Amino acid sequence: MSDNALLAIDQVTKTFPWGKHRIEAVRRVSLSIGTAETLGLVGESGSGKSTLGRLAIGLLAPDRGTVTVSGVNLGAVAPRTLRTMRQTLQIVFQDPGAALNARVSVAANILEPLVVHNIGTRDERLRRVGRLLERVGLTTAHGPAMPDELSGGQLQRVMIARALALGPKLLVCDEILSALDLSVQAQVLSLLDDLRTTEDLAYLFISHNLSAVAYLSDRIGVMYLGELVEWAPTAALVAAPKHPYTQALFQSILEVPTSKAARKSLTGIPGEVPSAIDRPLGCAFHTRCPLAMDICRQEAPPWLTVGDQHQAACHALAAVEEG
Numbered sequence: 001m002s003d004n005a006l007l008a009i010d011q012v013t014k015t016f017p018w019g020k021h022r023i024e025a026v027r028r029v030s031l032s033i034g035t036a037e038t039l040g041l042v043g044e045s046g047s048g049k050s051t052l053g054r055l056a057i058g059l060l061a062p063d064r065g066t067v068t069v070s071g072v073n074l075g076a077v078a079p080r081t082l083r084t085m086r087q088t089l090q091i092v093f094q095d096p097g098a099a100l101n102a103r104v105s106v107a108a109n110i111l112e113p114l115v116v117h118n119i120g121t122r123d124e125r126l127r128r129v130g131r132l133l134e135r136v137g138l139t140t141a142h143g144p145a146m147p148d149e150l151s152g153g154q155l156q157r158v159m160i161a162r163a164l165a166l167g168p169k170l171l172v173c174d175e176i177l178s179a180l181d182l183s184v185q186a187q188v189l190s191l192l193d194d195l196r197t198t199e200d201l202a203y204l205f206i207s208h209n210l211s212a213v214a215y216l217s218d219r220i221g222v223m224y225l226g227e228l229v230e231w232a233p234t235a236a237l238v239a240a241p242k243h244p245y246t247q248a249l250f251q252s253i254l255e256v257p258t259s260k261a262a263r264k265s266l267t268g269i270p271g272e273v274p275s276a277i278d279r280p281l282g283c284a285f286h287t288r289c290p291l292a293m294d295i296c297r298q299e300a301p302p303w304l305t306v307g308d309q310h311q312a313a314c315h316a317l318a319a320v321e322e323g
Ligand SMILES: Nc1ncnc2c1ncn2[C@@H]1O[C@H](COP(=O)(O)OP(=O)(O)OP(=O)(O)O)[C@@H](O)[C@H]1O
Pocket: 016, 017, 018, 023, 024, 025, 043, 044, 045, 046, 047, 048, 049, 050, 051, 052, 276
């Protein structure tokens, strides 16, 4: 982790109550994001990506570990300071329809954070909304429209404009492409690409769409059952994933069979994701891993440096290294 990181997540664990038990949604995760850097986050459903995204911007507080933004520990500041800091940390979700207020205009939706944080005069706010609409590829003519008059792609642009209203430094994008048509996905992706330069914006980009993650991200982290298992610069990870889980995940995504019969037999990654309540001992992936050895069932795997800025947590890789 670099010392001058915009965001530094250090050994963070987050649990939720689950009946009589607690579920470990995020477990001992450490990562950092630099200014205007994009970190992509991939992993199967339930691996803890959204929980980590919420922890990153202080929407959730960790049970253990620290979340530090520009050197300030979010868990150690007064509520008022946290509120001010949260202006620089924003999130956009998958479903803009649910996140926007359907009863007020597009402009009023974008204005809301400025009003809540009491920023600018009425005229200044309105001018800012106009600029934001143009910044995300809409026009001031969209301002008076009601949300239900806009397409899915336009609504997602409104959500991005709203998230940009307070001049954030970090934007968590949680599956923001998944409800959009392919061509619209490409447009939104290109907008995000553009904004990181013009707005000096860093992203935590969460998506099941690996090609979108690879397109936008400088680095990618891979999560399994709440844990980070591998991270690397994008080119290195895509060309040569090292962790058996990353390899299986990428294969299940990339090897989309063309024939109908082959599609039917597509099983993705063999085996079931274990329950996060009853987490396997040792390496959590050992129940599905083709390389599992005795030690994998007993001890947590060590982090290994497997390339430049490339780390993976795996006993089998460690065994290869030891020769
Ligand atoms: N508020 C909550 N209360 C209880 N359990 C939760 C809560 N939020 C998340 N979880 C659990 O934590 C685990 C991680 O969930 P999370 O939503 O972070 O995964 P995800 O990787 O974002 O999944 P997906 O790809 O489906 O969006 C899951 O087992 C989920 O059921």
